[in-house]
Amino acid sequence: MKLSEIADFLNLEYKGEDIEISALNSILEANFMQLTYCDGEKNSKDIERTNAGAILVSQSFKHLVPKETKALISQNPHLDFAYLSKLFAKSLISKEKKENHIAKSATIMPNVYIGQGVSIGENVIIMAGAYIGDNVSIGDESIIHPNVVIYNDSKIGKKCQLLANCVIGSDGFGYAHNKNGEHFKIYHNGNVILEDFVEIGACTTIDRSVFSSTIIKAGTKIDNLVQIGHNCILGENCLLAAQTGLAGSSELGRNVVMGGQSATSGHLKIGDFTTIAARGAAIRNLEGGRVYGGAPAMPQRDWLKLQAKMNTLIKERKS
Structure with missing residues (x-):
């Protein structure tokens, strides 16, 4: 899913370079094709060390985001992450046939x-x-x-x-x-x-x-x-x-x-x-x-x- 599509889904402004996001992950485990989020002061210390392709973050922590990571500025990153998690949720019953x-x-x-x-x-x-x-x-x-x-x-x-x-x-x-x-x-x-x-x-x-x-x-x-x-x-x-x-x-x-x-x-x-x-x-x-x-x-x-x-x-x- 394109980062621009994610921004549109969350009604957030984004004008930077578009990238493909394949999954969601935590701040320290996310890679360049994944999106993460920071929900407050407790996790803000890890922002500078993230390898995520994009991050949902409040305006007050934007300055901590690495240059390589795209920032989506959100008033409530935790809530926007919850909305987004539904899009990336795995299906309970797979439609793909796999051998047992x-x-x-x-x-x-x-x-x-x-x-x-x-x-x-x-x-x-x-x-x-x-x-x-x-x-x-x-x-x-x-x-x-x-x-x-x-x-x-x-x-x-x-x-x-x-x-x-x-x-x-x-x-x-x-x-x-x-x-x-x-x-x-x-x-x-x-x-x-x-x-x-x-x-x-x-x-x-x-x-x-x-x-x-x-x-x-x-x-x-x-x-x-x-x-x-x-x-x-x-x-x-x-x-x-x-x-x-x-x-x-x-x-x-x-x-x-x-x-x-x-x-x-x-x-x-x-x-x-x-x-x-x-x-x-x-x-x-x-x-x-x-x-x-x-x-x-x-x-x-x-x-x-x-x-x-x-x-x-x-x-x-x-x-």
């Missing part, structure tokens, strides 16, 4: 839907009612339980177990907002990657990324009813108990343990060998190798002391 590669040793039960360009490895079991989207790959000896949904482009490693009704690769919870408070969907074109020996519990959901990949690394085990937001990265051998929720772009190191109903806010990092107790809520980066509890999360010993002091104060007020 399904091992003869694989067992596929009745009422399974398999899309185009799917790869299914040796001794894989796919149980009744599963949905396998286009361009999905499933590694050797993995087991897909009944009614599992694996959306387009997802990659499932070897010896994984996906329990009943879990959803891999659904759209992330991302919206831009106009002045009237209306919400406009941001379409997600990334995917989900599960490495080898990963287990996903029943009714757990893992959202695809906006651009690149949501990644669950080897050996991680996730319980039932867990929500993993878009662009999250979970390190090797993590354990997440039921009803845990990770907001988008949370990054967990290796061997992180999160108790039931614990959570993270978005765009933070949890260090290796961290434990967050049940109902703990991380709202900032947490140093690895420690046990945390409470909301907001603090060292578990401090949390327990705080609770003891509060109980003492309550008893004193009643007496």
Whole structure:
């Protein structure tokens, strides 16, 4: 799509050299045929390092745009990006015929839907009612339980177990907002990657990324009813108990343990060998190798002391 056509679609003024835009991408990952955007002060530091062919940017950050990158000046780059994401969204059902590669040793039960360009490895079991989207790959000896949904482009490693009704690769919870408070969907074109020996519990959901990949690394085990937001990265051998929720772009190191109903806010990092107790809520980066509890999360010993002091104060007020 021509940059001039994009400008017309968004009702933005553009008089520079016309270029072809093939896709959308993040500021630091975009190439000369892709368009990116900057939505505020937090990301403005990366503008000067972008290799994007074009960028949606506010007037206040125009001076940071490299000479090689074409600038589309927008009053609300985030909202205009949301509008544009629909044009570049991938089709849920491909019209292009692609050959599937399904091992003869694989067992596929009745009422399974398999899309185009799917790869299914040796001794894989796919149980009744599963949905396998286009361009999905499933590694050797993995087991897909009944009614599992694996959306387009997802990659499932070897010896994984996906329990009943879990959803891999659904759209992330991302919206831009106009002045009237209306919400406009941001379409997600990334995917989900599960490495080898990963287990996903029943009714757990893992959202695809906006651009690149949501990644669950080897050996991680996730319980039932867990929500993993878009662009999250979970390190090797993590354990997440039921009803845990990770907001988008949370990054967990290796061997992180999160108790039931614990959570993270978005765009933070949890260090290796961290434990967050049940109902703990991380709202900032947490140093690895420690046990945390409470909301907001603090060292578990401090949390327990705080609770003891509060109980003492309550008893004193009643007496």
